[in-house]
Amino acid sequence: MARSRAGNLPLELTSFVGRRREIAEGRQALAGSRMLTLVGVGGVGKTRLALRIAAEMSQDFRDGRWMVDLSPLPEGGLLTETVAAAVGCPRRDLDSLAGYLHDKRSLLVLDNCEHLPGPCAALAGDLLAMAPELRVLATSRQALRVAGERVLDVPPLTVPEAAGTSAEDALRNEAVRLFEDRAAAVVHDFTVNDANCAAVVRLCRRLDGIPLAIELAAVRVQVLSVEQILKRLDDRFRLLTTGPTTAPARQKTLRALLDWSYDLCSEEERRLWERLSVFSGGCCLDAAEAVCSGDGIAREHVLDLVARLVDKSIVRRRRKDAAVRFEMLDTLSEYGAERLAASGRDVALRRRHRDWCRDLAVRSEAEWFGEHQMDWLACLVQEQGNVRAALEFCLDEPGEAGAALEIAAAMWSHRLSWSSPSEGHLWLERALARAPEACAVRAKALWVDAWLVLLRGDGGAAGPLLEECRALAERFGDEAELAGVAHVTGFAALQAGEFARAFALLEDALARRRALGEWGHAWVVLYQLAMAAVLTEDRRATELCEEALKTARGAEAEWSVSYALWAAALDRRRRGAQRQAVTMMRESLRLKLRCNDHLGLAQGVEALAWILADGERYEQAAQMLGAAHMLWRSIGTSLSGLRHLAGAHERCESCLREHLREGTYRAAFDRGRGLTLDQVAAFALNDRPETAGRGRRPGSDPASVLTRREREIAELVARGLSNKEIAETLVISQRTAECHVENILRKLNFTSRSQVAKSWAGQVVRGSRESRSGSC
Structure with missing residues (x-):
């Protein structure tokens, strides 16, 4: 009983x-x-x-x-x-x-x-x-x-969103706390501290926050350091093999657990699991149908099979704005890849995946200058992992490097899909080294690579690339690549401050692009001509700026509009219309923030400093120059290599030092340099220097400056939830959750989630005390 x-x-x-x-x-x-x-x-x-x-x-x-x-x-x-x-x-x-x-x-x-x-x-x-x-x-x-x-x-345990977090912040995540607890059970004095925190965070992220995998890894600290465990994790199925003796057989090793899941799937489900492993960062249904169908899986059956794998918790369904994506945890994907390799079909599947990525890049290039420009940009950013995986396959597989050239060169139109211009350059550099054969694709890749190194401010590296490109284009009589050479050579002259030569080359390139009907390319040349005219105060500046802005707006290409507004704002500055110049530059910055264009943002903040200096708002201009300095450094670009901008920068700096005492100038510059990206955006767009870089009044109520939704999200942040988990809890998109968290950090002038947690914990304690005192 x-x-x-x-x-x-x-x-x-x-x-x-x-x-x-x-x-x-x-x-x-x-x-x-x-x-x-x-x-x-x-x-x-x-x-x-x-x-x-x-x-x-x-x-x-x-x-x-x-x-x-x-x-x-x-x-x-x-x-x-x-x-x-x-x-x-x-x-x-x-x-x-x-x-x-x-x-x-x-x-x-x-x-x-x-x-x-x-x-x-x-x-x-x-x-x-x-x-x-x-x-x-x-x-x-x-x-x-x-x-x-x-x-x-039941999702995996929460893991830190970035590896560069402190031990205190890391331990707010469940996966890190579990690792510390289980490791301390075998090595009694083990703790997560500043010395091992980065390695523990990487380990928990590599293990997808799966408790069983983390517990199996924690046991290994008895004989290995965390760093050593990380190095051996590429063979995770052999490393993670020491579960408790009381556990069921399938939970004593990670492989046995996944074998159990695999055996519960039908033959078609197993095949799809294996084939989906070629994707990196997930995929949409169309991609799964294109890459995974055939050879035993009918295209019309892919949807049903994906749904069945979602039901079995092998595949996760994620809603991204209006689209639905499907993804696997890395552990499941690696297991599927191992099974795919054992079947002997992995190279064929990776070629199909490569072809899908190449088609995506080619279509994005063909359609980039138009109303879907921002959609394509978002798509390519979302598929960044897949494009990288396809490029890596092409560069590792003999005879496939030419396809890598095609993919990477086609991405010129959406350079923001790379983490920085340097990344795009590195892919092209590797592909050019592995595919030395003379051909039109190589010629195109050479001028695209030259363009990317120019965006980094490295004019010296661009010269040899352009020389080889010109020789190949002339050899093959390729008018498109000859236009590319003229265009990028003109851009190189512009960056070197050789404005007369730049004008001549860019005008030639514009005529060539228009003759070929390459309207997107033509607009880029037109914008650069407008930039050159503005920076040299050429009489054609206003006409060129208005044409560039009208063309971009007519095409409904918002990213291009942001650049045309930048040039038009500087033209208004040249003509003395300071208020209009500020308004247009801020409109440009808002668009750049929407598409996460850090290079364009740095350029816009830099130019806004010039405009503010002209308006005798010297201290604000100095702070803006400091913010621009931070942005230039964050993307690995130096103004010393951008002579077309460096001249105006130096004149602005001289003006500010003339009108401000050295201590005042340096303090304002340092305040700007110390701002976060969100604080730079707030400062540049709201023009409130009295709040940028400064916090709330000490002791003020953090909740008082937040909206109801932001207070709700701040509480979830304090509980240790990631942006993804917040989105799932509140049934909102992850991007919306991210925006709310960014706004919270900006409003509270915090730089980390742990500060929100501490502040909210203090608020809860104060509220509790007030409640108790009120009831006495």
Whole structure:
């Protein structure tokens, strides 16, 4: 009798880390419905979470909480008997079990249902229909589809979003805390500190925040340092092999756990799992259909198979604005890649993936100058991981380097898809070295590479590239690449401050581009001509600026509009219309922020400083120059290599030093240099120097400056949730969550999430004290 009232929940032998949100949601779901299924990938901690939810609900189930581990059952024939034995029912048939549970307020925990989804669903449905006081909590890779079932997705543990965080900030994340706890169990004095924090964070991120993988890795600190574990992690399936002796066989090694999941899939599902591993950073359905269909998988079946893998928690569905993407944890993807390689089909699949990426790059280049410019930019940023993976394949696989040249050269129109101009240059440099054959594709890659190194301010490196490009273009009589040479050579002259030569070359390039009908290329040349005219105060400046702005707006190409506004703002400055110049430059900066164009942002902030100096707002201009200095350095570009801008910069600096005392100038410059990107944006757009770089009044209420939604998000940040988890909790897009967090940091003048957490914790304590004092 005592057993029937208490239940049979096992004692926890190790500490329970994190999962506050999931525990709360699970308890709430069981309070409002009679069946809850926890679903998630193997090793994510569904069983521990189920046991913790059950343990915390002891007052809700007076007749006991019963756990039934179904993993040993090979098939469903013994399911009812196993459950009856676990709850103490003397007879083992369904009617007797239902009768036994009929008047008992009990919780039945059915653990590991994934290999018996049909029998488990049938039994749960029957028992819930015949025992009105019963609640069922199940764990499975997929939902059981029982009437009235609530499903709670169990995500991996939270991991730090960046490796450069402090130990204090890192330990606010569940994965890091779990690693520290389990490592300390084998090395008693182990702690996460500033010396090992970066390695621990990278390790937890590499392991996707999967609790089982983290626990297996933590055991290794007995013989390896965290850094050594990281180095061996490329072979993670051999490294992570020492689970507790009391654990089920499949949980003693990471490979055994994934083998279990793989074996539960159908043959078609296994093939798709393997093929999806060629994607990096996920994919949309169209991409999965294009790359993964054929050879045993019909294109029209891909959607259904993807849905089935989502149901089994192998693939995760992520909504990105209006689109849906599918992705796998790195651990699952690596397992799929290993299986794909063993099948001998990996090279063929990677070629198909390469072809898909090449088609994407070619289409983006063809359509970049138009109303979908920002859409293409967002798309390529989103597919950055896939493009990189395709390029890496081309450069590693013999005979494929020419395709890498095509892809990387086509990306000239969306250089923001790279992390910086330097990244694009490095890809082209590697591809040019591996594909030395003379051809038109090489010629194009050479002028694109020259353009990218010029954006870095490295005019010396551009010269040899342009010389080889011209020789190839003339040899093949390729008018498009001859136009490219003329264009980039003119841009090089512009950057060198050789304005007369730049004008001649750019005018020739403009005529060539227009003759070829390359309107996007032609607009870029037109903009650079307008820039040259403005910077030299040429009489044609206004006409060229207005034409560039009108053309970009006519094409509805917003990114291009941002650059045309930059030139037009400087033309207004040249003509003495300072107020209009400021307004236009800020409009340009708003567009650049939308597309995350840091190079354009640096250029805009720099020019805004010149305009403010002209308006005798010297201290603000000095602070803006400092902010521009920070931005130039952040993207690896130096004004010393951009002579067309360096001259105006030097004149502005001389003006400011003339009108400000040295100490005042240096203090303002240093304030600007110390701003974060968000603070630079706020300062540049709002023109409120009295608030930029300064905090709230000490002791002021942080909640008072936030909106209701921002206060809600600040509380979730304080609880340790990542942007992705905040988005899922509030059912908003991840980008929206990111914007809110950025606004919170800016409004509170904080630079890290840990500051929000500390501030919010203090606010909660103060609120609690005020509440207690008010009740006395």
